[in-house]
Amino acid sequence: MANETIHHEELGLTNNEVLKMYETMLMARRLDERMWLLNRAGKIPFVISCQGQEAAQVGAAFALDPTKDYIAPYYRDMGIVLHFGMTPKELMLSAFAKAEDPNSGGRQMPGHFGQKKNRILSGSSPVATQVPHAVGVALAGKIQNKDYLSFVTLGEGSTNQGDFHEGANFAGVHKLPVIIMVENNQYAISVPVERQLGCAKVSDRAIGYGMPGVTVDGKNPLAVYKVVKEAADRARNGEGPSLIETVTYRLTAHSSDDDDRQYRTAEDIAEGKANDPIHLFEKYLIETKVATEDLLRQINEDLIKTVNEATDYAENAPYAEPEHALKYVYEEGGDGKWQ
Numbered sequence: 001m002a003n004e005t006i007h008h009e010e011l012g013l014t015n016n017e018v019l020k021m022y023e024t025m026l027m028a029r030r031l032d033e034r035m036w037l038l039n040r041a042g043k044i045p046f047v048i049s050c051q052g053q054e055a056a057q058v059g060a061a062f063a064l065d066p067t068k069d070y071i072a073p074y075y076r077d078m079g080i081v082l083h084f085g086m087t088p089k090e091l092m093l094s095a096f097a098k099a100e101d102p103n104s105g106g107r108q109m110p111g112h113f114g115q116k117k118n119r120i121l122s123g124s125s126p127v128a129t130q131v132p133h134a135v136g137v138a139l140a141g142k143i144q145n146k147d148y149l150s151f152v153t154l155g156e157g158s159t160n161q162g163d164f165h166e167g168a169n170f171a172g173v174h175k176l177p178v179i180i181m182v183e184n185n186q187y188a189i190s191v192p193v194e195r196q197l198g199c200a201k202v203s204d205r206a207i208g209y210g211m212p213g214v215t216v217d218g219k220n221p222l223a224v225y226k227v228v229k230e231a232a233d234r235a236r237n238g239e240g241p242s243l244i245e246t247v248t249y250r251l252t253a254h255s256s257d258d259d260d261r262q263y264r265t266a267e268d269i270a271e272g273k274a275n276d277p278i279h280l281f282e283k284y285l286i287e288t289k290v291a292t293e294d295l296l297r298q299i300n301e302d303l304i305k306t307v308n309e310a311t312d313y314a315e316n317a318p319y320a321e322p323e324h325a326l327k328y329v330y331e332e333g334g335d336g337k338w339q
Helices: 015-040 054-062 078-083 088-095 130-143 156-160 162-173 202-209 221-236 266-274 277-287 293-316
Strands: 070-072 150-155 178-184 213-217 242-247
Touching: 015 054, 015 078, 015 088, 015 221, 015 277, 015 293, 054 078, 054 150, 054 178, 054 221, 054 242, 054 277, 070 130, 078 088, 088 293, 130 150, 130 162, 130 178, 150 156, 156 162, 156 178, 156 202, 162 178, 162 202, 178 202, 178 221, 202 213, 202 242, 213 221, 221 242, 221 277, 277 293
Parallel strands: 070 150, 150 178, 178 242, 213 242
Antiparallel strands: none
């Protein structure tokens, strides 16, 4: 795993760009924290958290082109979809399951992202199904000679599903422009990573698919940016797919319905929180004089205002009409009746 110190200017990133990275990471964190509070207050039904994985998500997203690339995110990827154009208000509408929810009109669980205008492929509840979807999009682009790549994420536990292996193998055989990024947060719900893999790293599996595989520190957005940018360049040059493993740590329970105290020790959780990627990146920004503590404090205050506005809007927005429960499920006839 690459743990070397990386400076943003060596990667061609400006001070403003890394500040934007930080803002996106922090926005994902503040939205997620608010959703937990709303869940515990009985106002929203479910949360599946991005906390601890924001650096991997945002570092990767910044290495892609939101104006043409397609993404197939998994349920924790709030940082990625924010960069690709989904707004805090839209994410909060989804959490409240309101009619204006752009993902499903309030029909799906939170975290099932999907937005056609921003090339966000709709996700499904069975894990890893997004891998063959992303591979299919990459195949279509190659057949049509289109200038884009597809990017798909999943947790390390999901790499044990058949969809992952079938998608990765197909991508390798056909040298497709797709990046598969595994966010290894150490636990497939309650199963630790050492009981999930027969090999040392998820990236070790890449050789079986005929593609490069790399493991990188998922707590460092610049390290992730570097390897994803290299993978993107390879894909755009016709050199095929890549498998990237970002090693992170899940700072919350698996979801709002899970109690991680049943399978994680207090010491384990404390160690994870001591290496919070938000705090690590704040330290980097201050040490490199990209930001001051006052600037970071102001950014946080501004983001909290945005989260407050998004929460108020979504909480007061209307639910979908009951008679629209089957809308978008079956084809509508010319008379407005279901076919």
